[in-house]
Amino acid sequence: xxxxxxxxxxxxxEVLSGFRPARRTAVETVPLAEALHRVPAxxxxxxxxxxxxxxxxxxxxxxxxxxxxxxxxxxxxxLDLVGAVRMGRAPDVTVPAGxxxxxxxxxxxxxxxxxxxxxxxxxxxxxxxxxxxxxVAPGAGLVxxxxxxxxxxxxxxxxxPLRAPDLGLLAAAGVVEVAxxxxxxxxxxSTGDEVVPPSTPELRAGQVRxxxxxxxxxxxxxxxxxxxxxxxxxxxxxxxxxxxxEALRDADLVVVSAGSSVxxxxxxxxxxxxxxxxxxxxxxxxxxxxxxxxxxGGVPLIGLPGNPLSALVVFRLVGVPLVWRLAGCERxxxxxxxxxxxxxxxxxxxxxxxxxxxxxxxxxATPVFxxxxxxxxxxxxxxxxxxxxxxxxxxxxxxADVMLYR
Amino acid sequence: xxxxxxxxxxxxxEVLSGFRPARRTAVETVPLAEALHRVPAxxxxxxxxxxxxxxxxxxxxxxxxxxxxxxxxxxxxxLDLVGAVRMGRAPDVTVPAGxxxxxxxxxxxxxxxxxxxxxxxxxxxxxxxxxxxxxVAPGAGLVxxxxxxxxxxxxxxxxxPLRAPDLGLLAAAGVVEVAxxxxxxxxxxSTGDEVVPPSTPELRAGQVRxxxxxxxxxxxxxxxxxxxxxxxxxxxxxxxxxxxxEALRDADLVVVSAGSSVxxxxxxxxxxxxxxxxxxxxxxxxxxxxxxxxxxGGVPLIGLPGNPLSALVVFRLVGVPLVWRLAGCERxxxxxxxxxxxxxxxxxxxxxxxxxxxxxxxxxATPVFxxxxxxxxxxxxxxxxxxxxxxxxxxxxxxADVMLYR
Numbered sequence: 001x002x003x004x005x006x007x008x009x010x011x012x013x014e015v016l017s018g019f020r021p022a023r024r025t026a027v028e029t030v031p032l033a034e035a036l037h038r039v040p041a042x043x044x045x046x047x048x049x050x051x052x053x054x055x056x057x058x059x060x061x062x063x064x065x066x067x068x069x070x071x072x073x074x075x076x077x078x079l080d081l082v083g084a085v086r087m088g089r090a091p092d093v094t095v096p097a098g099x100x101x102x103x104x105x106x107x108x109x110x111x112x113x114x115x116x117x118x119x120x121x122x123x124x125x126x127x128x129x130x131x132x133x134x135x136v137a138p139g140a141g142l143v144x145x146x147x148x149x150x151x152x153x154x155x156x157x158x159x160x161p162l163r164a165p166d167l168g169l170l171a172a173a174g175v176v177e178v179a180x181x182x183x184x185x186x187x188x189x190s191t192g193d194e195v196v197p198p199s200t201p202e203l204r205a206g207q208v209r210x211x212x213x214x215x216x217x218x219x220x221x222x223x224x225x226x227x228x229x230x231x232x233x234x235x236x237x238x239x240x241x242x243x244x245x246e247a248l249r250d251a252d253l254v255v256v257s258a259g260s261s262v263x264x265x266x267x268x269x270x271x272x273x274x275x276x277x278x279x280x281x282x283x284x285x286x287x288x289x290x291x292x293x294x295x296x297g298g299v300p301l302i303g304l305p306g307n308p309l310s311a312l313v314v315f316r317l318v319g320v321p322l323v324w325r326l327a328g329c330e331r332x333x334x335x336x337x338x339x340x341x342x343x344x345x346x347x348x349x350x351x352x353x354x355x356x357x358x359x360x361x362x363x364x365a366t367p368v369f370x371x372x373x374x375x376x377x378x379x380x381x382x383x384x385x386x387x388x389x390x391x392x393x394x395x396x397x398x399x400a401d402v403m404l405y406r
Numbered sequence: 407x408x409x410x411x412x413x414x415x416x417x418x419x420e421v422l423s424g425f426r427p428a429r430r431t432a433v434e435t436v437p438l439a440e441a442l443h444r445v446p447a448x449x450x451x452x453x454x455x456x457x458x459x460x461x462x463x464x465x466x467x468x469x470x471x472x473x474x475x476x477x478x479x480x481x482x483x484x485l486d487l488v489g490a491v492r493m494g495r496a497p498d499v500t501v502p503a504g505x506x507x508x509x510x511x512x513x514x515x516x517x518x519x520x521x522x523x524x525x526x527x528x529x530x531x532x533x534x535x536x537x538x539x540x541x542v543a544p545g546a547g548l549v550x551x552x553x554x555x556x557x558x559x560x561x562x563x564x565x566x567p568l569r570a571p572d573l574g575l576l577a578a579a580g581v582v583e584v585a586x587x588x589x590x591x592x593x594x595x596s597t598g599d600e601v602v603p604p605s606t607p608e609l610r611a612g613q614v615r616x617x618x619x620x621x622x623x624x625x626x627x628x629x630x631x632x633x634x635x636x637x638x639x640x641x642x643x644x645x646x647x648x649x650x651x652e653a654l655r656d657a658d659l660v661v662v663s664a665g666s667s668v669x670x671x672x673x674x675x676x677x678x679x680x681x682x683x684x685x686x687x688x689x690x691x692x693x694x695x696x697x698x699x700x701x702x703g704g705v706p707l708i709g710l711p712g713n714p715l716s717a718l719v720v721f722r723l724v725g726v727p728l729v730w731r732l733a734g735c736e737r738x739x740x741x742x743x744x745x746x747x748x749x750x751x752x753x754x755x756x757x758x759x760x761x762x763x764x765x766x767x768x769x770x771a772t773p774v775f776x777x778x779x780x781x782x783x784x785x786x787x788x789x790x791x792x793x794x795x796x797x798x799x800x801x802x803x804x805x806a807d808v809m810l811y812r
Contacts (some may be wrong), residue, residue, distance in 0.1 A: 059668050088599040155785070163785075164624025165621050168624075169617065172604075198438065206492075206494045215570045215574030215575075217573070312571055334744070334810040337742065373463045373554075374554045406740055
């Protein structure tokens, strides 16, 4: 029944570089207001140059730069004020040699002008004449018509989740819909005879409410995915096989929150092996060793350890990048982190990644120890510290990167 | 009309410590599946101890620890196997002196036992007898009935946005609804004769599409708020006053994306002064100086600079913590950041915070310079670097914290 002996265990780096399904979600068009953190399927190009017209960046006067050369407080240039530009309107004047036009910030540069002098360096001592007390170079005080983006230039790249400022640039270019990858559907299947729904008011001895599924749903959302909680299946090979088949039908990723006993884990492995190819069974990771990764007819599957804490550590490390990748994003957005000094030695084994939950205060990271059966370890921690594969441990006082939870 | 001279300019630290409206959003109850990153109004206490029963954390045998003292590979303890615990069920046996009961991980510890021996340190060479080859201490291989959380103990604190693992612990405790602060309604009012909606297909000379509102909406969502884009008001004192009154009626925060010219800014200040108390007009911040902060009958108001880049810098620095605070969260969740070496000198002025957009590659931060009229500076940057008030600048090669965009 088990066949566990035949499956390979892998290191974390082997998993991250090697378990890379080709599947990508379909592309759909969404309005800008719903596009935040979605992953564009391709680069969006600007239909026209931006801002689209040479534009003043200061309040002042549009001039021919040459007319200001040599100007100083002691010996100003005197220019004829021939008109004013109004916001949002095309100029109805041109700037002749020896002339100038009043400009608001953001106004259209009139023909004839090649610079804008800030109002601070001018004075209007006589009506109709402007004194300029500083010279300006051509191009000063303005942006060119295509200085933000050229026609056909890239507004936002494909494959990178859209950030708030990206939405601004798209809006500026009149792009009000974006073609993005659909949110990956992550079907979470909980298993275990002891597991009951969170809404169960009273527990019988030995029963536990399904904690992992709700927490996984949060991690899936943070990774831009759509969690689908498919319910709880008893530790029964037939029921598990049926539920898995059902889950795989409409999923981009299936996550099995496995039973915690060896028997339950073997049952999961057996049911998965019948539906696809097991890629690894066991990761050199603590906590999180009894993790199963498989390809089931094009759909990746993660079998998580039974302990909620271990399950969440594994999903953060292995599942989150996978969800982004399914949506066409190869480099997930950065996570909050900080450098902190260790409050104590952290022993570890070479060849294994150790994940240690820590609190962080005043630049010091203090491990929150506790059995991985405890969820409160995770809710008390400010983040986690990764002891890398190559290390035999970290010394007290050593600086380390802590991934902070948000 | 202007009265700008009467208003105080403030430093960034004065703004962050001093502009702290007392307003908080109402409390509403949401299901767990919608509670991610919402801010609980108070601590949630556990109605019962968790896990609720003494529970095995290993596959093995429940024993009386004393029966294993002195056991070794050479001289095992021999214990009578008196039964087995099934997952999710109350044990139907007790462990007598000299006896043991087979246990799955997660099973209920039977009466009489005080420890669980891992199956790895046992052998069943004769049916009905278990050899134990290592001693265990009382409490080994199990968690106590209240080891995760005691009855009445805190599951999650109030005031801290809920993280994915928090949802797991709440589910484990049977808490399927949480009382959280409503998402702050942030009404964004765009102003300017030159500003037209993003959906405008063709621009006339001098017109610009409203970029700031869409980008602000993204920042508001990232801060847990609900953006309400109230449209575009022309540079007209009457129209602005009417629109502001309307915006204030149903907002927790009003953001005016102001016109970019001095005249437009003065008009905003005048309209705001008529409706409330201006707290400051001008922040020692670059870009972002012409920022206005006001209290309007209990509703805070931010008047942003006209340039989209400046507006977004100010909103990130001042607006984002305010949105969190309105939802009852005093310490916003951590943002992604990294340490990087500067590619070049960054001059700055003491007493002013400078925000420099940078790209980051191989640990080196390279400034992305460009007029603040350009939005593409923000979309090209990986993050921004804060040159603090006290500094006169940063030297090339110096290490600095970069706030990364996500």
